[in-house]
Amino acid sequence: DIQMTQSPSTLSASVGDRVTITCRASQSISSWLAWYQQKPGKAPKLLIYKASSLESGVPSRFSGSGSGTEFTLTISSLQPDDFATYYCQQYNRATWTFGQGTKVEIK
């Protein structure tokens, strides 16, 4: 099975900071990579699909890039509403797998 490794596990940042989260796949997954935001007690929310496509209604400060085995989620200017946990998720050969998550905390 493909393993997804996110880094860092925790990130401390301030409002206005540019934030980057990385997700690495143990083998190539082409562009079948999605990013989610989850807040405590809530279901995850889709931000990015197919590595770089912005989900409708998601602010443009969120962007995704990458292909193959290395992917990034970038928040161009962190807002108070963005403090949350972020997960990547891959699809390959009838298997879906999540990364372990990155918690974005207030510095």
Next chain:
Amino acid sequence: QVQLVQSGAEVKKPGASVKVSCKVSGYTLTELSMHWVRQAPGKGLEWMGGFDPEDGETIYAQKFQGRVTMTEDTSTDTAYMELSSLRSEDTAVYYCATDILRFLEWSYSFDYWGQGTLVTVSS
């Protein structure tokens, strides 16, 4: 817009089974690829299985094979996930989540989520 409404919280004893439902509105089940994801307390997201639109089959994560059954009632647009032989480690919030066709293509991501169902396994 898809809405997914799940059944309520459950408390089960070890060894028992649990069946969680997910009622779809706004779309029909046949237009969606339905999946189930769980999250243990304080832990990350774990995909349990779902409908693979590539071959039209329901696929289960290896970890749950033999213990999980996912079914759909298209007459009521309700999906079900049944997990058997419960143990304490199965205590988690269980989510249904769907992929939808975008411009005749699946994105293999989960656009819509239910509100979650807490299943507690305790003697």
